[in-house]
Amino acid sequence: MEIILATFSALFSVVNPFGAMPVFLTLTQDDTPASRNQQALKACLYMVGILAIFFLAGQYVLNFFGIRIHDLRIAGGLMIMRAGFDLLTPGGSKKKISPDVVEEGQQKEDISFTPLAMPMLSGPGAIAISIGLFTTSLSYLDMAMILVGIILLAIVSYIILRFSHQLTRYMGKSGLAALSRIMGFIVLSIGVNFIVSALSALFFTER
Numbered sequence: 478m479e480i481i482l483a484t485f486s487a488l489f490s491v492v493n494p495f496g497a498m499p500v501f502l503t504l505t506q507d508d509t510p511a512s513r514n515q516q517a518l519k520a521c522l523y524m525v526g527i528l529a530i531f532f533l534a535g536q537y538v539l540n541f542f543g544i545r546i547h548d549l550r551i552a553g554g555l556m557i558m559r560a561g562f563d564l565l566t567p568g569g570s571k572k573k574i575s576p577d578v579v580e581e582g583q584q585k586e587d588i589s590f591t592p593l594a595m596p597m598l599s600g601p602g603a604i605a606i607s608i609g610l611f612t613t614s615l616s617y618l619d620m621a622m623i624l625v626g627i628i629l630l631a632i633v634s635y636i637i638l639r640f641s642h643q644l645t646r647y648m649g650k651s652g653l654a655a656l657s658r659i660m661g662f663i664v665l666s667i668g669v670n671f672i673v674s675a676l677s678a679l680f681f682t683e684r
Contacts (some may be wrong), residue, residue, distance in 0.1 A: 480619055484610060484626025485633075488528070490663040491557060491602040495633040495656055496564065498641040500597060504588045516589045517638035521631040523594035528627050529608045533620075535608030546609065547675040553605025554671030560602050561668055564661025598634060602664070609671070 505513040539549060610623055637644065645653065 478622075479621035481626040481629060482622045485629050485650055487610070487667065488603055488630050489633070490667060491560065491600075491606055491663070492524070492630060492634060492661050493564070493660050494598065494637040495644075495653070495660065497593065497597045497634075497638065498645055499653070501593060502645060504593070513640050515624070516587070516593065517635055517641075519587075519589035520593040520598060520638070521635040523590050524598045524634065525627055525631045526597060527599040528603060529624055530574055531604045532607040532611055532623060532627070535604075536611050539608070547679050548610075549605060550671045550675035551607050553602065553609060554668045554675065556605060557602040557671060558665055558668030560600075561661045561663075561665030564657050564664060588656050602668075605671075606667075609633055613680075 484592075493646070503519070505516055508516070525650075539546065607627075648656070
């Protein structure tokens with residue numbers, strides 16, 4: 478249970494489904510509620526697939542290119558910190574995708590994979606964390622628990638997106654801005670933790 482909660486908490490702030498709500502509502506404003514819910518469901522299923530694949534196969538990709546896990550954590554930490562800084566600035570959650578991508582999404586019938594699942598929900602930061610969760614000391618049960626944590630994250634993200642219209646109306650712009658800053662602070666802290674833990678492992682254990 479601890480592994481499930483740790484996986485969920487590590488990914489939730491970076492995935493940040495609350496930050497995806499404004500873009501999701503913009504891209505589905507002409508859709509029926511049933512179609513909007515279907516797009517949200519498909520996007521969350523794609524997110525599970527993307528994060529699970531990178532969790533299970535990411536280490537082999539790193540080995541192929543000769544990249545150490547500590548290198549990935551430093552690079553991922555920098556990316557996560559940048560995302561955190563963006564969330565701390567007004568309108569920062571909209572910087573996750575460019576205006577051109579949003580405009581292209583408005584012309585697409587299916588926005589579940591791009592831009593919703595990638596890069597909105599499972600962007601570089603979430604992928605970096607997913608790869609970083611894998612270690613050779615994990616048992617099959619541990620890996621199954623991590624996958625359950627990813628599935629739990631997808632369920633919560635789907636619920637948030639499904640009720641995004643009501644949540645946006647209830648919280649208002651000021652509430653969403655405050656929530657964005659809180660998430661940004663958490664994301665920034667995760668990025669710092671990634672970098673510090675990687676540097677500690679490099680300089681204090683690899684001698």
